[in-house]
Amino acid sequence: MGGNSFDQLVEIFIRFPGIGPRQARRFVYFLLALDASSLLRLTNAINSLREESARCERCGYHFLKKGGKTNLCQICADPHRNREQLMIVEKDLDVDSFKKTDSYNGLFYILGGLVPILEKDPNKKVRLVPLQKIVKEETTNSKLKEIIIALSANPEGDYSTQYIKELLAPLLTNTATKISILGRGLSTGTEVEYSDPDTLRSALENRH
Amino acid sequence: MGGNSFDQLVEIFIRFPGIGPRQARRFVYFLLALDASSLLRLTNAINSLREESARCERCGYHFLKKGGKTNLCQICADPHRNREQLMIVEKDLDVDSFKKTDSYNGLFYILGGLVPILEKDPNKKVRLVPLQKIVKEETTNSKLKEIIIALSANPEGDYSTQYIKELLAPLLTNTATKISILGRGLSTGTEVEYSDPDTLRSALENRH
Amino acid sequence: MGGNSFDQLVEIFIRFPGIGPRQARRFVYFLLALDASSLLRLTNAINSLREESARCERCGYHFLKKGGKTNLCQICADPHRNREQLMIVEKDLDVDSFKKTDSYNGLFYILGGLVPILEKDPNKKVRLVPLQKIVKEETTNSKLKEIIIALSANPEGDYSTQYIKELLAPLLTNTATKISILGRGLSTGTEVEYSDPDTLRSALENRH
């Protein structure tokens, strides 16, 4: 087609997570085939998203404001959540994943990414400074009992876990707050035969 | 998150080609993390797309108008294209695929889908009536020499090819226009060992 | 080709784990292209395998006899293994997997399969009777402290685990022997975003 809005949209869709050039073009053709009212609904929803949502000033989660004037997300603002636990996750979607388990009632903190291994100043990429601030405050008033680092079980996740442990350790001396990490073992659906030694070792250690 | 614009966007993105519920949510979180100017660029491009583009009144291709007042796409309006050939394709993207081959200079016609096998009135889904109209006109003035049905090599494509052949046959009696279909054979990258008998048979028939 | 030994071999190779008809034929063509000495090495090795190996009369593991007259495999015969622990696994290969972890020094017991869900008499398929006999003996002499059921984290594995627990429970009343199962959690390489609620719940419970 070549031209203006078409090419712009291809460019924008290529930046969407998991989308390559071919699918980006399919998206634009999909939009071209949509009727006017569907397109309007889409642009309206995008505009509303910006207006209706905010980023929680405490945990960094994106949330719908629903008319309220709070700068805190529903979880951080909820008096029934257990403030003794703070779970550090990589991204918003991970919060959703843990909410589905119905077995965590503490607070969250969203890093906004994993700590890049070769980056000199990881603060540019990951929200580490506000994390330190929160941990300092919450340990000073003795509220925080446990920090759960809940990152993916891959090299980047492991590196980030180690990095954060070392970053927070000095803040936790002389406090009752301890750091924990997610348990390793067989995840649902995995067979013993195809499991790596690390996973089997963890599954054995965590037997119950 | 649960709520308004977020859920609306998930719903809309699920309708995008190849997108499931999980990726739809990732898209919305991606939008949430975008800065205001990127979002504006996106909604502007979507709005412009509608204004800047039109559907060719002859072949059905979506095209950018570029200020011109034509109702014809660049291909249909191009006096250098060979009007003796008409290639029937399923969708806009297929036009792009054939343009990349640099070996077809005729006109196109976009069906807007394949002929549904169990549908009583396929005209609801596929642009068959305007196709008949074009074929009638172009054969009357003796312009059209060849109609190439260029559909995918799968059951739906084969059914549609047969359906269109039978639909157009009565219009072509006493004309010099003939119908052809794409050649079958080994497509790039396929091995003899893993090819089905039909493909090998075609490859053998089309040897050269 | 059609005929005798060729077709027989195809039939036999189809029964090999993970081999379909096409690959079975490829195997036979591979054998056809082998020189006489390689073929002889193959048949000799198969014949020797039978003679050199035995099935451990205690745990069911297949082992190379190495001239010894023992009916016990190297593990069961090893006085340095910890006889207080018995790990129940599905198959020989699982023993190899756990040996690679270097973190288990107890004995094994090979079921020879998982307990079939719809089978009236699972003893036909799985070695449950000798398991009961061993457990009875080893608890009577107070040797056995822990039975680890180490089956895959899928429905068949879970069903088998439950079945074996109930089968052994009556034998363990008034003994100090307890039953444990493998820990669940994130296995190496899994991301939080793509983990199911069960796995995350386990990972959370097993945090450390």
Next chain:
Amino acid sequence: MGGNSFDQLVEIFIRFPGIGPRQARRFVYFLLALDASSLLRLTNAINSLREESARCERCGYHFLKKGGKTNLCQICADPHRNREQLMIVEKDLDVDSFKKTDSYNGLFYILGGLVPILEKDPNKKVRLVPLQKIVKEETTNSKLKEIIIALSANPEGDYSTQYIKELLAPLLTNTATKISILGRGLSTGTEVEYSDPDTLRSALENRH
């Protein structure tokens, strides 16, 4: 397990087409679990394969002799096959694939591999010398009308096709024998949208 026949078999199975170390071990455990009569059937079939089969001295195909004293395979010995056509294929399995099409009645010639691109003397790997001999003979007596090079549609196949064309060309000057290659186009199941330009170009050229 460690030891003799077990490790030998693992080593042999690793050389089977498409088999890695893990599956090789699974094969040996599968053999260990087989009863004596099944194992005997396997080794008998392997021994018989060698005795019952021969390599056709003309085309190189492996075939079952069935008591006959011929050195020719069923196809080369069949007086009803069309001796005017010779199809050059990579391997035995490709003969089977073309036989399934029921649309070729000529003779075959098995290269035994593709021409290696970086090999100085490809004759070590591929049966090119006997091919030249056959072509010389069959063109001298004017029997041969067409040589069909039927190799896979990938870079190695294309290189081999070109190599063989140039190798045979000098033998075909002043003869009525022509060389042909398999037709390219859409293979069964491929969609226009996902086809590469080469495939579409061929499909267009081979339209009918």
